[in-house]
Amino acid sequence: METILDRIIAEKQKEVLILKDLPVLKEVDRKHVSFIQKLQQAEEVKIIAEFKRASPSKGAINLDCDPSEQTLQYVQAGADAVSVLTDRTFFKGDFRDLEEVRKAITAPILCKDFIIDPIQIDYAKHAGANLILLIAAALDLETLHSLYHYATSKGLEVLMEVHNEAELEKVLTTDNVLIGVNNRNLKTFEVDLATTERLASKIVESNRYLISESGIATTEDVRRVVAAGASGILVGETFMRHEKPEEALRAMKLPLRRVASN
Numbered sequence: 001m002e003t004i005l006d007r008i009i010a011e012k013q014k015e016v017l018i019l020k021d022l023p024v025l026k027e028v029d030r031k032h033v034s035f036i037q038k039l040q041q042a043e044e045v046k047i048i049a050e051f052k053r054a055s056p057s058k059g060a061i062n063l064d065c066d067p068s069e070q071t072l073q074y075v076q077a078g079a080d081a082v083s084v085l086t087d088r089t090f091f092k093g094d095f096r097d098l099e100e101v102r103k104a105i106t107a108p109i110l111c112k113d114f115i116i117d118p119i120q121i122d123y124a125k126h127a128g129a130n131l132i133l134l135i136a137a138a139l140d141l142e143t144l145h146s147l148y149h150y151a152t153s154k155g156l157e158v159l160m161e162v163h164n165e166a167e168l169e170k171v172l173t174t175d176n177v178l179i180g181v182n183n184r185n186l187k188t189f190e191v192d193l194a195t196t197e198r199l200a201s202k203i204v205e206s207n208r209y210l211i212s213e214s215g216i217a218t219t220e221d222v223r224r225v226v227a228a229g230a231s232g233i234l235v236g237e238t239f240m241r242h243e244k245p246e247e248a249l250r251a252m253k254l255p256l257r258r259v260a261s262n
C-alpha cells in the first residue's frame, strides 16, 4: 500500500529535477549556530518549535500565520530552535518562509523537508538553515550516509528521524548524535508517545541525543517523553493552533533532571 511518505517522496523527485534546472545558487557564508551545543549544556528540555501551516494528517492548521512573527514569539518564550516546514505541496510551506525567519531570529533553524538529494541541502543552507532533517524511512543506507556527510561538510547539523527499530539500526550506523523519534505513524497518522518510550533506551545508551517529535500537546506529554530519556521535543500543531503560543511553550520548559527523576 502506498503511504503518504511514498507520495511525498515521489513529489520531491520531481522538485529535485526542477531545482537542478535552475541557476546554481551562490554559496553563502553564514555564522555557525549550533543546536547540538545547546543540548550539551542542557538543564531544561530543549524545545524545537515548528512553523507549520498545514499537514497531510490535519489539513489546514493556521494558514494565515506570519512566519517571522510566530517564530519570534517562540524564541522570546524560550524556544531553543525553530523548525520551518518548507514543503509546498503537502504542508503549504516555502523556502521563502525560512528566509523570512532567518531575518527575524538568530536561534538555530531546522529546515523541515523531505531531503533526498544534495541540491535540497544547498537550498536549505542558502535560505538560512542550520540543521536539516534526514528521514531514515525515505533513504537507503548509502544515501543516508552521503547526505549526512554532504550536510556536515557544509557546516549544517543533522536531525535523523526514525519511527521504528529497523530505522534506528540504520541511523546508528552513522556517527550522528541527533536522533528524532517521530511518534506519528505515517501509515495511519496515529500519534503514540509510546514510540519514543520504546526506542529511547537504545538511543540514550548509544550516547546520542533523543528528540521526541509529534503529538506533544501538554506538560504531561513532555514529562512522559523526558522521563523516557528525551533531551528535546519538536512541537508544531500545538503552538500553531494556540492563541498564545508563548504560554504553551513556557509551560513545556521542564527541567531535565527534576522530570527524569520523577
Ligand SMILES: O=C(O)c1ccccc1NCC(=O)[C@H](O)[C@H](O)COP(=O)(O)O
Pocket: 004, 005, 050, 052, 055, 056, 057, 058, 182, 184, 186, 213, 214, 215, 216, 234, 235, 236, 237, 238
Ligand atoms: O504532520 C503530518 O501530518 C505529517 C505527515 C507526513 C509526514 C510528516 C508529517 N509531519 C511532520 C512532522 O514531523 C511534524 O510536523 C512535527 O513532528 C511536529 O508534529 P506536531 O507537533 O504533531 O505538529
